[in-house]
Amino acid sequence: MCRAKHGSILRLWVACWLLLLFAPAAPAGENRYVLVLYSNHRLLPANLEFEAGLRETLGESAELNAEFLDYPRFDGESYMRALTRFLREKYALRPPAVLVVGGEGALDFVLSHRAELFPRVPVIHAAVLRSFLKSRPRLPADMVGVPIEYDFPGTIELALRLHPHAGRLVVVTGASAQDRAWEAELRGEVSRFRDRVSAEFLAGLPTDTVLKRLSELSSDAVVFTPGYFEDGVGRQFSPREAARLLAAAAAAPVYGPFDTFIGTGIVGGSMPNFAAMGRQAGRLVNDRLAGPGPAPPAAPHLPELMPKAVNVDWRQIRRWDIDPSAIPDDAIVRFKPPTLLETHATEAVVAAVVLLLQGGLIAGLLFERRRRRRMELSVHQQRCELAHASRVAVAGELTGAIAHEINQPLGAILSNADAADLLLASGADRRDELRAILADIRQDNVRASEVIRRLRALLAKQPVDWHPFALNDAVRELEPVLRAEARRRGVGFELRLAPTATILVGDRVQIQQVLINLALNAMDAANGLPEARSAVAVSVERDADRLALVVRDRGHGIAPEHLPQLFDSFFTTKPRGMGLGLSITRTLVEAHGGRIWAESSPGAGAVFRVEWPAAGGAGTAEPA
Amino acid sequence: MTNPTPLIHVVDDDESLRTALLRLLDAAGFNARGYASVGDFLLQPPPDGPGCVLLDVRMPGPSGLDLQAALLRQGNPLPVVFLTGHADVAAGVQAMKAGAVDFLTKPVEREVLFEALRRALGRDEAQRAGRAEAEQLRAAFVALTPREQAVFDRVVAGQLNKQIADALGIAERTVKMQRAQLMKKLGATSAAELGRLAERLQHLPD
Numbered sequence: 001m002c003r004a005k006h007g008s009i010l011r012l013w014v015a016c017w018l019l020l021l022f023a024p025a026a027p028a029g030e031n032r033y034v035l036v037l038y039s040n041h042r043l044l045p046a047n048l049e050f051e052a053g054l055r056e057t058l059g060e061s062a063e064l065n066a067e068f069l070d071y072p073r074f075d076g077e078s079y080m081r082a083l084t085r086f087l088r089e090k091y092a093l094r095p096p097a098v099l100v101v102g103g104e105g106a107l108d109f110v111l112s113h114r115a116e117l118f119p120r121v122p123v124i125h126a127a128v129l130r131s132f133l134k135s136r137p138r139l140p141a142d143m144v145g146v147p148i149e150y151d152f153p154g155t156i157e158l159a160l161r162l163h164p165h166a167g168r169l170v171v172v173t174g175a176s177a178q179d180r181a182w183e184a185e186l187r188g189e190v191s192r193f194r195d196r197v198s199a200e201f202l203a204g205l206p207t208d209t210v211l212k213r214l215s216e217l218s219s220d221a222v223v224f225t226p227g228y229f230e231d232g233v234g235r236q237f238s239p240r241e242a243a244r245l246l247a248a249a250a251a252a253p254v255y256g257p258f259d260t261f262i263g264t265g266i267v268g269g270s271m272p273n274f275a276a277m278g279r280q281a282g283r284l285v286n287d288r289l290a291g292p293g294p295a296p297p298a299a300p301h302l303p304e305l306m307p308k309a310v311n312v313d314w315r316q317i318r319r320w321d322i323d324p325s326a327i328p329d330d331a332i333v334r335f336k337p338p339t340l341l342e343t344h345a346t347e348a349v350v351a352a353v354v355l356l357l358q359g360g361l362i363a364g365l366l367f368e369r370r371r372r373r374r375m376e377l378s379v380h381q382q383r384c385e386l387a388h389a390s391r392v393a394v395a396g397e398l399t400g401a402i403a404h405e406i407n408q409p410l411g412a413i414l415s416n417a418d419a420a421d422l423l424l425a426s427g428a429d430r431r432d433e434l435r436a437i438l439a440d441i442r443q444d445n446v447r448a449s450e451v452i453r454r455l456r457a458l459l460a461k462q463p464v465d466w467h468p469f470a471l472n473d474a475v476r477e478l479e480p481v482l483r484a485e486a487r488r489r490g491v492g493f494e495l496r497l498a499p500t501a502t503i504l505v506g507d508r509v510q511i512q513q514v515l516i517n518l519a520l521n522a523m524d525a526a527n528g529l530p531e532a533r534s535a536v537a538v539s540v541e542r543d544a545d546r547l548a549l550v551v552r553d554r555g556h557g558i559a560p561e562h563l564p565q566l567f568d569s570f571f572t573t574k575p576r577g578m579g580l581g582l583s584i585t586r587t588l589v590e591a592h593g594g595r596i597w598a599e600s601s602p603g604a605g606a607v608f609r610v611e612w613p614a615a616g617g618a619g620t621a622e623p624a
Numbered sequence: 625m626t627n628p629t630p631l632i633h634v635v636d637d638d639e640s641l642r643t644a645l646l647r648l649l650d651a652a653g654f655n656a657r658g659y660a661s662v663g664d665f666l667l668q669p670p671p672d673g674p675g676c677v678l679l680d681v682r683m684p685g686p687s688g689l690d691l692q693a694a695l696l697r698q699g700n701p702l703p704v705v706f707l708t709g710h711a712d713v714a715a716g717v718q719a720m721k722a723g724a725v726d727f728l729t730k731p732v733e734r735e736v737l738f739e740a741l742r743r744a745l746g747r748d749e750a751q752r753a754g755r756a757e758a759e760q761l762r763a764a765f766v767a768l769t770p771r772e773q774a775v776f777d778r779v780v781a782g783q784l785n786k787q788i789a790d791a792l793g794i795a796e797r798t799v800k801m802q803r804a805q806l807m808k809k810l811g812a813t814s815a816a817e818l819g820r821l822a823e824r825l826q827h828l829p830d
Contacts, residue, residue: 404682404709408638411709411730415644418734422651437647444640488682488710 034058034285035096035118036066039105046259046274050102050127053278058285065096071105084113091118098288100124100281104132111136122288126281127274130305146280148306150257152182152226153189154270158310159222159255160196162267162322168221169197170214172246174228174237175204182226197222207231207242211249221252227261240264253320259311262334267320268312273332277306390584391513401485405451409444416441454481457509471502471540471547474512482519482538491526492535498542504612506592511549514596517585518551518608525555525606533605547612554605558598566598630745631675632656635665635691636707637683641730645678645707652738662686670700674752676725676744681708681715689715692722701751703744707732758824764810765825772806775799779815780822 036054038047047068055064067087099121101107107125110117125145133139133147160166169190173183183203190199202210210231214223225246227239237245240260247254247265256264259271280303310328314336317324327333341348416437423430423437454477479495486493504511515538522536533554541548558566567586589596594612632654636642642658649656655675659665661683677695679688686694692704704724708715711729719727725747726740768776771792778788785803789796812818 399710401710407709407730408641411707411732412638412641412644414731415641415648415734419644419648419651422648422734426651433647437644440640440644447640487684490687 031095031097032062032289033094033096034062034064034098034100034289035091036064036100036102037106037110038066038068039071039101039103039109040068041070042066042068046127047102049274050278050281053275053280054100054282054285055278057279057282062097062285062289069105069109071103080109080113083109084116088117096121098122098124098285100126100285101128102277102281103127104129107132111139124281124284124288126277127272127306144284144302146277146303146306148272148277149308150226150272151270151308152186152224152257153192154308154310155255155257155268156189156193156224158268158270158312158328159224159253160193161328162312162317162326163222163253163320164326166220166222167197168218169193169199170217170221170223170252171199171201171203172210172214172223172225172228173201173203174230174242175232175234176228176230179204179226179228179230182228186224186226204232206233207235207237207245211245214246214250214252214254217250217252219252223250223252223254225254225256226258227256253316253322262311262313265316266313267316267322268310268331270308271311272306273309276309280306390517390581391509401481401488402451402455404488405480405484406448409448409451412444413441413448416444451480454478466505466507468503468505469508469511471504471511471549472497474508475515475538475540475549478512478515478519482516485520486523486536489523489527490534491523494535494537496537496539498540498547500542502540502542502547504547504592510588511592514585514588514610515549515551517581518549518610521581521608522551522553522555522606525553527555529555542614545614547614549610551608552605557602557604558600558606559602563598563600567596628673629655630748631671631673632741632745633659633665633671633675633677633702635659635662635677635683635688636680637661638680648734648737649741652734654741662688662691665691666694670698671702674745674748676703676705676741676748678705678707678741681706681719682710689718689722692719692724696722701748701755703747703751705740705744707737761810761821761825768806768809772802772809775802776806776810776818776822779803780819 036051038050040047051064051066058064069083095118099110099118101110101123107128110123114123123143125139125143128145128147130147130149156169159169171186171190173179173186183201187201193199202213205213217223223246225243227242227246228237229239229242230236231242239258243254243256243258243261243266244264254266255269256266257269257271259274262268262271310331312327312331312333314333316322317327317333420434420437423434475495475497483493519536519538526534526536535554537552539550539552541550567582586596589610592612594610596608596610598606598608600606632649634642634645634649634656636645636658637660639660642660646656646658656678659668663685665677677691679691681688688706688708695702695704704719706716706719706724706727707730708727709730711727716727725744728737728740765773774792775788778791783791785796785799789799792799807813807818810818810821812821
């Protein structure tokens with residue numbers, strides 16, 4: 001156990017040595033370490049934006065670290081001393097290659113403590129006011145940067161742009177020397193807007209008075225303030241604090257020129273852009289890192305000032321009901337809550353996908369249902385078409401009988417008319433006879449029309465008409481045509497109707513077609529038989545629970561091997577048959593809830609029976 | 625020989641049509657009689673006067689074609705005009721082959737109908753005239769003596785007087801005399817005319 005412990009310690013030693021041996025030693029001349037010192041605290045939006053711009057420009061080439069002085073929250077002699085000692089000890093072993101300072105506070109700090117902290121490290125300053133630089137001694141040559149300036153007229157311009165109907169511009173300034181300097185500057189600037197708004201100054205007043213005045217403003221006013229350091233009664237403020245108080249009290253929108261005001265309740269202003277400052281600082285850092293040694297290259301190309309950008313607070317835009325389309329396109333909009341899609345992208349995508357799938361499923365089901373309905377309809381329609389086609393074909397077969405049925409009365413009419421003509425020409429007074437002729441003509445006319453009406457009812461391509469009807473009537477209606485056809489073929493025809501109710505629910509014409517098909521088949525079977533057997537019998541039969549249509553012939557009957565196929569499509573024993581008649585017949589019968597079958601003993605004829613269960617109970621009375 | 629008014633026999637099962645036809649024929653001055661079926665017509669005593677039959681084709685029971693065939697079998701010379709509700713070719717061909725005068729379709733124009741009936745009646749009249757002439761001829765022929773008939777047969781067969789005399793064993797002069805005699809009795813003026821008469825005698829019904 002003891003030996004084992006010593007062994008493991010030994011192994012640790014060896015590992016440490018190996019690590020030291022092979023660890024990459026950073027050469028002194030290739031220090032690419034950049035330290036950024038910010039005036040304020042780390043979560044200030046300005047700092048975040050600045051750092052984003054800086055990182056974007058430095059890329060992978062530099063290692064970046066940041067320190068925050070946390071002004072103005074922390075201040076004072078002892079804080080400064082402690083901070084200086086902390087930074088010195090922290091960076092003694094790893095001094096940065098370049099130091100970037102953000103803001104006047106950080107620049108001031110470095111100017112005071114550079115000798116103790118980073119004596120030979122080049123400094124890049126950023127986000128430092130030009131006025132601040134001007135108030136200090138000239139910076140050493142290895143401290144460079146592009147200063148910024150506050151844009152009072154640009155901010156007032158923004159206010160008037162976002163409030164096109166504003167008639168009053170209220171300018172609030174303070175009582176300190178700096179405040180007075182700003183007031184003087186502003187009095188000069190507002191004269192530019194004289195023809196658009198009337199300007200009034202609340203300068204050097206007690207804060208309470210200012211707040212009261214602001215709270216009484218009408219809706220046609222806008223407020224501009226750079227904040228102030230001291231009010232009319234000597235109270236000290238930071239401009240930011242002042243701006244917060246003013247914005248909270250004002251009954252009109254407040255605009256300010258400083259980035260620090262954003263978030264205090266002001267609507268916005270024209271301010272230098274912090275990301276741009278970061279990018280500018282980044283470019284300068286890159287120059288330093290690329291330069292030969294600590295000696296800074298001359299920088300005559302540096303711009304005099306950082307460009308400004310419009311910043312607005314989205315919450316204030318909403319609060320003052322400002323038209324968002326009036327905000328300049330290049331404005332930076334702060335505090336705009338991210339949309340649902342931005343905050344919950346995954347959930348949104350998943351929800352969208354689920355919705356899409358669900359929608360697709362529903363659409364698919366609907367489509368499927370529609371397709372099925374269409375198919376059902378088309379099957380139904382096909383049946384109607386087929387039935388119609390077969391009726392037309394049957395009508396062709398019946399042409400002789402029909403022509404006979406129509407020509408008979410037409411012949412009588414013509415002859416009667418001719419007779420009347422001749423009677424009149426003879427000059428004799430035969431009024432009674434003429435009257436009888438006219439009566440006969442009328443009667444024959446009715447007879448011919450009736451044939452045509454029945455024919456049309458049979459042949460019309462009408463939609464299926466589902467109604468209760470008496471089977472007896474439907475059969476009776478066809479009697480003349482069938483009788484005529486039988487006579488034409490020299491076949492006997494016998495009809496027997498049921499004595500009781502024969503109500504059937506369905507399409508009368510289709511049932512008539514069933515009868516025609518069966519009757520013509522029977523007549524075909526009776527064809528060429530000796531007279532005693534050449535006969536067709538049709539009967540409507542009714543018993544307690546069934547209604548039947550029966551067609552009998554006394555022909556050669558059906559061969560037993562043909563019985564099973566009898567109702568199949570394209571089965572026929574006739575030389576010119578299509579084999580569709582009985583198939584259609586069965587389709588029609590089954591569509592009416594009935595069934596059809598054939599009985600036959602060879603040599604003794606065939607019987608076709610169509611049966612329906614009796615509809616609506618046996619008691620349904622048939623109208624006489 | 626009195627010539628009674630010809631009678632038109634209308635056979636049609638359709639009462640309305642039959643009535644109309646009878647009216648029309650009556651108004652046009654024809655003499656007509658109606659029958660509801662072939663059986664009705666056949667039950668009547670066979671008409672012997674002049675006339676024709678106006679016949680429907682399709683009727684319950686025996687058809688018009690059946691009646692036409694029956695009349696032919698009976699040797700009834702009545703000409704037939706068919707009037708049908710639906711002209712089918714087969715029935716038309718059969719009717720015309722069996723000697724129908726015409727095959728008309730209902731409804732029929734009255735002039736067409738009258739023209740057909742007039743033709744039928746004309747044919748009937750001609751047939752009757754021919755039959756009367758043949759009867760006369762037969763009577764004359766029967767009135768010849770057996771010797772005259774024998775001479776007639778041979779003359780018609782184209783034999784010369786001398787050949788006839790030799791065959792019958794009589795004098796050629798006798799043959800000449802009997803030949804003149806029979807020509808006078810039959811009303812013929814030449815041997816060629818005798819030949820035509822002989823032909824007609826052969827075609828007469830018994």
